Amino acid sequence: MRRSRLPFAVLAFVLVFFYLPILILVVNSFNASRFGSGWQGFSLRWYVRLFQEAEIWQAARNTLVIAVSVTLVSLVLGTTAALALHRFAKTRLQRLHYTFIYTPLVVPEILMGISLLMAFVSAGVPLGLTTIFLAHVTFCVSYVALVVLGRLQDFDDAVVEAAQDLGADWWTTARRVLLPMLAPGLAAGALLAFTLSVDDFVITFFVAGPGATTLPIRIYSMIKHGATPLINALSTLLLTLTFLTVGASQRLSKNKLFGGGS
Amino acid sequence: MGEFLEFRDVAKAFGPIQAVDGVSLEIKKGEFFSLLGPSGCGKTTMLRLAAGFETPDRGRVFLDGADITGLPPNRRRVNTIFQSYALFPHLSVWDNIAFGLEVAKRPKAEIRREVEAMLRLIQMEDQAGKKPGQLSGGQKQRVAVARALVNKPQVLLLDEPLAALDLKLRQRMLIELDMIHDEVGITFLYVTHDQGEAMSLSDRIAVMDQGRIEQIGTPAEIYEAPRTSFVAAFIGDTNFLESEVADGLDGEYCRLRISGFPDVVAYNDKGIRPGHPVFLSVRPEKIRISRDRPLPDTRINVAPAKVEDVIYLGPTTKYWVRAGGQRVLVLRQHFRFFLDEKPIRWKDDVWIWWHGDDGFMLEGFRKGDEKLVASPPQKVGEE
């Protein structure tokens, strides 16, 4: 029976569809032309210009500070949530808890953005980096919790009992048994939280207020105001960073990133 | 009748593995034909070539005189019973059976009639609405049979259909399959690694090993006249005696020289010349054992032996004896048993003998095949 080639042809088309725009963008970042219409020779001028844009680097610094703190906080909140969901799975509280964790994932970003904005305005919280941080933690917790929960569901619960049987107290068990076993899940969750925080535009845009700028907000206004070659260069840098991170994470977690997520 | 399903010099490789290596085979119309062999011998690939799931690298497949080699499975009038049954989990028993008729766009009334007839045949009229997940193994198997037969295939292909069932159920389904074959009268191509299944069901058997056919014949031919050491050892138990033809006796018999053994008479239907080495296969049940020396006879081979192991099995007893430096397996059936009889015991000196017609000179011998028969005692009970 000859297998139909059609699905493979579609897949090939889809992969080209995925990567061709990105590839063209990268190539264009080395194009000396200002408008990207036709190749006018190899040039690094846009990269040089990029390094002179102080606003971009300020935005990048903000993004990094927020992403790191969001990762740390959501890692703690997400992990405790996952432990609770795993250990007390059947209780009524945990069922409600699970709904709480799960629902933010199916809510469109714009709704989360607007609702957080309403909450901050109503409570009189001034918009800025702090509100961005609070908003990011809110959607990152769910992702971290589900990734770690997926990892927890893969192990044999008897190991915890075995550790206690061998005389370890709760703290020792957590530190010597649970933590090392969870490490890949934690790493995957942290990476996901970090990426989501760095990349988020919609929610950030709603809760940022006029003063605070993150990298996506900066990129958005550059797109709006047509600084094409600069974005090409910036995008290429970010893509390189992304691919390096994905490569490293693959080493780390061996395809487990999506093991429990969905 | 002539050949109905024919393989002509068919070969198929999967990467470096030559699954089927130049096989020619002719199956007659209405025949129950089995492909028997160990796992990986190529029998399932043969079946998939017949079904159209695989296309051969070389050779052709014919059905009822037409070349079907390049035909996709949906255009062959051949249906398969899969080892896993492959029932559609989202469809009811009724819809599973109706599937083939529905894709063939038969009229609704006809589909209803045919499916109901099939449900009657497999005695599952009252289970028509169930999903496969709610059926037992035997029921699933019957649905798989009905789903295939309802299309009135020219050949029914069965891929180890009983392997997933437990022993008792397997025995019952064996009888049912046999009855179905008698009833519908279509050609069955049956793939199995279980010699018992193949023997009891088949008109003819092809024994396969390493992508080739070792022997084709009726069950009795395969068992009683194995051509190669593989066939002799894979089907039933046997003893291999390494020997050399010493001289021809009157016409059809010859004398064999076996080291450490008295000379042996054997039926030489293959006309092997003196001086040629040959392996003799003697089935354990053909060998007699006794404390008393039998009366001499020119056609009977007699050797002194010492008992090394006795395994009592109820209807039979197995003896491992040493005769002339060889270990020989003897199977004795208890025609009459006296509790006060002095049984043959470990370390007893005995005589073993067999008729010259019961030793079989093998055309092919491969080192290692004897391992197939060096069966541990617990395997015996399975027969």
Place this chain on the structure above:
Amino acid sequence: MKKKIQEAALTIPSFVWLLLFFLVPTLLVFVLAFRPPDPYGGIGPGWTTATIRDLARHPYWVIAWRTLWASAVTTAICLALALPSGYAVARASPRRRNLLLMMVIVPFWTSFLIRVFAWRSLLHPEGPVKKILVLLGLASPQTPLLYNNAAVILVMTYTFLPFAILPIYAAAEKFDFRLVEAARDLGARPLQAFRKVFLPGVRQGVVTAVLIVLIPALGSYVIPDLVGGPSSEMLGNKIAQRVFVDRNLPHASALSVVLILAVLAPLLAVLFRQRKKEKPEIILEEGG
């Protein structure tokens, strides 16, 4: 007792956080739809149904309809591409499968804005796609590729397609492909086998894929904003305009309620169907 304390200690941090920053804000959206705006862009005192009445007077239904329509088309295209793609990845040899899967996942990790931007420059009046189309005689130099509904749907498809492939792949990977062989054996043509056996077999993956594309598509804002024109605005754009342009938060809230209802509808439909369908099966399984 100790167990209760442990459970509370592990649950409270995330629970309270989501209560404060997810549940309360979401409910607040419903509440604020009934409050008047104040002239400084904040919330005024008292209660009013004027906003809701205003909503009905505006031609918002055109935009709501367009939002539904564009999202549905995007979902359909994603499904049409994701089904064969997920099938192909699941049928690839294990070694190649991981690579293919990786290639499908990586776009998920790249910046969303950059991906939209890439298309914006591709479809630009002087961009490469336009040039090729003109060269091939498929478009005139005046044909606009950007700032219309087609561009919005194209870029939405580009953005959401990886999310559609993953659940379908996950279902296809668990699917027993011998069933396809069985269907072919019983006379089904390749496409029939796909439709009658494979599709029902990966139903759960298809449902997930639909939701995972449809819901964010309904909430789209950046894509119509960057590649759409004035006649391809979606509900998300209107919400953003009320927030950033006129600074009328109650109005934005009311629109958000409409969006929430639009998102909830398919979600509840699926939940309801599943509950109805799966219950009898579970009971029978326990019985047998």
